[in-house]
Amino acid sequence: MRYQVNILEPTDDWYLQNNINKEANKLYHPTRNIPFVQQVEIHLENSGVIIQKGSLHRCMGKLTYGVYKTDNRLKDVWIAMTTETDYNAPIYKGTGAVYLEPRQKGYFLHYTAVDLLDSEQWEFDDGIFRFCSDNVVLGSKKLKVRQMAASGDGLCRVALKALPNQKGKVVLGTTAPAKMIELNKGETLIADYDFVKGFTNGITEEYKKMGHFGKGGGEGYVWIYEGVGKLLVSETEGMGLG
Structure with a gap:
């Protein structure tokens, strides 16, 4: 193909x-x-x-x-x-x-x-x-x-x-260029938008609140990825540069 x-x-x-x-x-x-x-x-x-x-x-x-x-x-x-x-x-x-x-x-x-x-x-x-x-x-x-x-x-x-x-x-x-990155043991990826478009079965994904507004940094809900594997990410989509 x-x-x-x-x-x-x-x-x-x-x-x-x-x-x-x-x-x-x-x-x-x-x-x-x-x-x-x-x-x-x-x-x-x-x-x-x-x-x-x-x-x-x-x-x-x-x-x-x-x-x-x-x-x-x-x-x-x-x-x-x-x-x-x-x-x-x-x-x-x-x-x-x-x-x-x-x-x-x-x-x-x-x-x-x-x-x-x-x-x-x-x-x-x-x-x-x-x-x-x-x-x-x-x-x-x-x-x-x-x-x-x-x-x-x-x-x-x-x-x-x-x-x-x-x-x-x-x-x-x-809609914007994508590339592959790797997550190693002990590393964590945190993103404040839909940054990750795909991942392998060694990765776990959570969407949860990080702290509270006024306390703990106030980031609100973020995407959190942990584990060992590959991720497909689109860096510029959240910037409107597609």
Whole structure:
């Protein structure tokens, strides 16, 4: 499974009809919004991809379509013990190309690919999952009411793990750039906003009050992460620099 992120621009006729010099004003025009579109293109070669529900734009090639369901694949995988809700999504297999729904300028995403190793289980915000290879097992984990209110990511998170003795890949889309960091034994990560977008099964997450206003520092509710493992974080999202 390979993918690329394409930026599509208007046709030459659009520039002519709107009386815009393409060479001088391709990226910016002082009085006219030039519509650019971002679209993800996934290439399959005798492989498969599981995509976010409702995200297909079109596909072409020798492909078969199905619905991924966790029921039959979770029996012998550790993820079955830590998820509460079944997950289903479109799955495409074969050789060809799958195109996801285009996103208009102003709604572009930053895409991050994460390799799923045999020993790791990841938990990601449901809103950032875009697609993954078909050798990945998916489940969903319900959030506590307090976590739902703080993150704005809905009722659950997506839990993913590669099939035994295999290496999978998942691609996430965030409104600001994301990167991976590691938390070592004895270390604690505290954030005052939805800084962490995903973490491995060696990490514990709590959303609780740190002190009280006027006492104990007065930070209010914060996200606290402890343990040993990896985290996917988006530093600039809370700064509005996406």
